[in-house]
Amino acid sequence: MATEPSRAALRVRFAEARAGGLRPKDAAESLGLSEGAAIAAHVPGAGEDLPAAGLRAVRLRGPWIDLLRSLEDCGPLMALTRNASVVHEKTGVYQGLSAQGPVGLAVGEDIDLRIFFHHWACGFAVHEPAREGPAGPQPSLQFFDANGTAVHKIYPRGQTDAARWQQVAADFADTTSPPPRFVPAEAPVPPRPDDTIDVEAFGQAWAGMHDTHEFFGLLRQHGVERQQGLELMEGRFTQRVPAASVRTLLQAAATGGTPVMVFVGNPGCIQIHTGPVRRIEPMGPWLNVLDPGFNLHLREDHIAGAWVVEKPTDAGTVTSLEVFDSARRLIVQFFGARQPGQAEQPAWRALVAPLRQPA
Structure with missing residues (x-):
């Protein structure tokens, strides 16, 4: 051996x-x-x-x-x-x-994080x-x-x-603890079969949202995996769009100077950029935003699903572009820049509208 x-x-x-x-x-x-x-x-x-x-x-x-x-x-x-x-x-x-508890926030002018310390x-x-x-x-x-x-x-x-x-x-140095022992990641749990979900009740609950932050709880309450939820609501609150939509959106935002919000995360942390994007540079499989103070590096060849998603809120509909990999994991989200409680800006909706058009 x-x-x-x-x-x-x-x-x-x-x-x-x-x-x-x-x-x-x-x-x-x-x-x-x-x-x-x-x-x-x-x-x-x-x-x-x-x-x-x-x-x-x-x-x-x-x-x-x-x-x-x-x-x-x-x-x-x-x-x-x-x-x-x-x-x-x-x-x-x-x-x-x-x-x-185990949930932290950083809400500085530039560093904007949602932290899940149990990970x-x-x-x-x-x-x-x-x-x-x-x-x-x-x-x-x-x-x-x-x-x-x-x-x-x-x-x-x-x-x-x-x-x-x-x-x-x-x-914060720790010179006494033993070396950490890492364990293999567990295989992702597959979505429940669609025919075991009360799609009507799920749709009614979606329509009744007051804030985008309710969405995670909504999925959990109805036992729905995230991309599965988008699939179940396709044609009502969601629309499947081409993988190239990410590049199209970022280039249009850069050209028009429209500020955006870019969410990237993993189970332990979500990091958010709010503001304009200016320099969009494709390099091989990578699509890059290379701006002072903000860089984004996205593997376009990893995009297996992209969706325009609408969520009702008390301030009106909030529209996002959600992007998934081949393992159905959410890898990045884009929103129009807005403060909580504010209506979505028309300039953002104008950016998203062309994504919905048939190729």
Whole structure:
């Protein structure tokens, strides 16, 4: 029986994969590891001395809400939240942090997060010596779920208070906990058969919504998977549109200067950009927004379903574009920029209208 490679061997192989141009997630997967497991292998064990030229990691302790609050004095930071298909990067100050039980919020001027701390299994302060190239490393705080999948990452920027950043990492360092043990992700539960759902009752409940935030509870109450709900309401509240609709929408928003909201998330965090998008750059399979303070990287070849969705609210109908991958996972949502309780802007509806037209 083959023996598992040592931590030292894993570190060497990970460094080789990184030197070959792979980003950390891809480098870890090339070794058959989760990203979290690859980072954990770089936490020095008792009496272990890691090479000075290599990646080093220090495990962090919570409470995570306290750690995030302590970042405000660091000044501008880059928040990164991703899933398997989309990366959302936003630069700003961590402000307006609050939590109620396991659910947290960051409602700063630029950093806008919905945080689900029960999915934050562990965190690390990571340092990898600088090297050339766009994927070059830098100091970061990285948080992972129980499967070793990244839920949120934080990077210093040029205007970051470096001393304060280092102090936060030191204040929340955890040198006593044992190495984290990651478990394989469970297979997704398939949707219930459509004929077991009371579609009429589901539609009536949808029509009776007062706020978009009721939608998740509505799905749970009726036992409906998200994309299944869109399929069941097709022609009434939803319309299937081409995968190219994402590019069409972003390019039209950039041309017209229409501000949008872009939601990208995973089970542990949802990150939101509100404002204009300007520079839309397709590069191979990636569709990119490359603006000062906001970057979005979307794998267009991962889009398996796109829907225009209407949700009733007390302020009128709210329209969104929801995008799914081949595993039926929601990977990104687009809304028109609006404040809670405000009506949807006509300019946003004008952007969405062409998506509904037959090709």
